[in-house]
Amino acid sequence: MPTQPPAHPSQVRIGARGSKLSLAQTGTVQRRIAAALGVDPSDQAEVERVAPIVVITTTGDRIQDRRLLEIGGKGLFTKEIEEALMDGRIDCAVHSMKDVPAALPEGLCIAAIPEREDPRDAFLSRGPERLEDLTQGAILGTASLRRQAQCLHRRPDLQVQLLRGNVDTRLAKLAAGEADAILLAYAGLRRLGLGHLATSLIDPKAAPPAPGQGALAIETREADRDLPWVQALRCEPTTLAVAAERGALTALEASCKTPIGAHAWLEGGTCKLIVEALSPDGRLRFRHAGEAELSQLADPQESARALGISLGEAIKAEAGDAIVL
Incomplete structure (x- = not known):
């Protein structure tokens, strides 16, 4: 049976890929988790004690001579890490959001999305x-x-x-x-x-980046999604923008075999979104844009996601199989 951490854990084990970029972005999250657990983030020895990084090599890291679509899709950057999470070997995982498939394994969730870097x-x-x-x-x-x-x-x-x-x-x-x-x-x-x-x-409105690009995903077990250290990592504006972009991802059932870009941003209480999908040869392009008012709604995240789903479904209806390799 998977081991469950205590309600107020004294240690949070963080799973991540071993690349220089993965370790750099995981280190940022590591210091924030340590601070949430009451540790001075400048005390590296204590940071590593309460929030150790567990390096996990994924299939996507091992196979470098083929496109991801030829070996199983972008989930190959998360599969082994998610297995460690489900087995209780780690307590959370740090992913680049653009590498996270639309559907997650049962029992796991994206529990926090910190402030986004530049998505371009x-x-x-x-x-x-x-x-x-x-x-x-x-x-x-x-x-x-x-x-x-x-x-x-x-x-x-x-x-x-x-x-x-x-x-x-x-x-x-x-x-x-x-x-x-x-x-x-x-x-x-x-x-x-x-x-x-x-x-x-590249102008993100002219050529939208991958859904979630520039954002990090903190993945946990469902039971842990609202632990205090998890809540300390959340950025609401980023979460709303990513919800819209991943809504489009879900609607299009997008994978590495589907060229799709999505760019969302907030203006006051409004979420604006541009979604595009193309034929793999670039000859055909399908674009839809829309917006949703979020400020007066009980669940702004669900409204943002619904916007993404609606635009994604509109593109899917228009494009059909033209956007799938």
């Missing part, structure tokens, strides 16, 4: 400042079907080359000339202190 995609090249400035037939390196489709929609002449690996690996491949340009999540670059490497940033 970063364009990096060995010269040209923008995608539009690349030479005819230039090589674009990416492992993302969404980024591939969005770029081909704007530049159908580009050659897209599979480029997987961690941030350092992709930067090294760019420097070695394996691609003329690459796209990375700007949030990841910033968390690694590499934000200055971005040649330019």
Whole structure:
């Protein structure tokens, strides 16, 4: 039987992938959890005692020579970590929200979403400042079907080359000339202190990023979702925006085989959302935008999610099988 932590745990074990980026963003969460447990976040020895990080290698980390869609989808970055959570070997998991599938295993939940980093995609090249400035037939390196489709929609002449690996690996491949340009999540670059490497940033309204990009997901067992240390990690504006984006993800049954982007933001008590899906070759693009008033509602998160679902369903009805690889 899975072991259950006490109501007021003296230790919270955090599961995470072992990449440099994962450990950087998990370290931020680790210090916040330690502070919520009454520990000085600047005392690293005490932080590691009360909130130790348990590194777990996932299938997605092990297999680097194929697209995720060929080996089972984005859930391969979360599967082994979720198994450790269900077995009681860890008490929470820290994921990049964009890597979390729409459906979670029974008994688990996204219990907290901290304040979001910049959600935009970063364009990096060995010269040209923008995608539009690349030479005819230039090589674009990416492992993302969404980024591939969005770029081909704007530049159908580009050659897209599979480029997987961690941030350092992709930067090294760019420097070695394996691609003329690459796209990375700007949030990841910033968390690694590499934000200055971005040649330019992609307008998230013109080319919406992956649903939840820039946000972190704190996954726990359902029974633990409202523990005090979990509540201390929550950011309401980020939670509402991500709820809208993941609502679209749910409606479109999106996976690594479906190029979908979603960008939500709050203006006062209104949640605004743009959703787009494309054919994998970028030739066809389907876009819907909408908004929902949240301020007077009893459950603003459900209203934001409903907005995403409605826009996603509208695209699904319009596009049919055109957006599935």
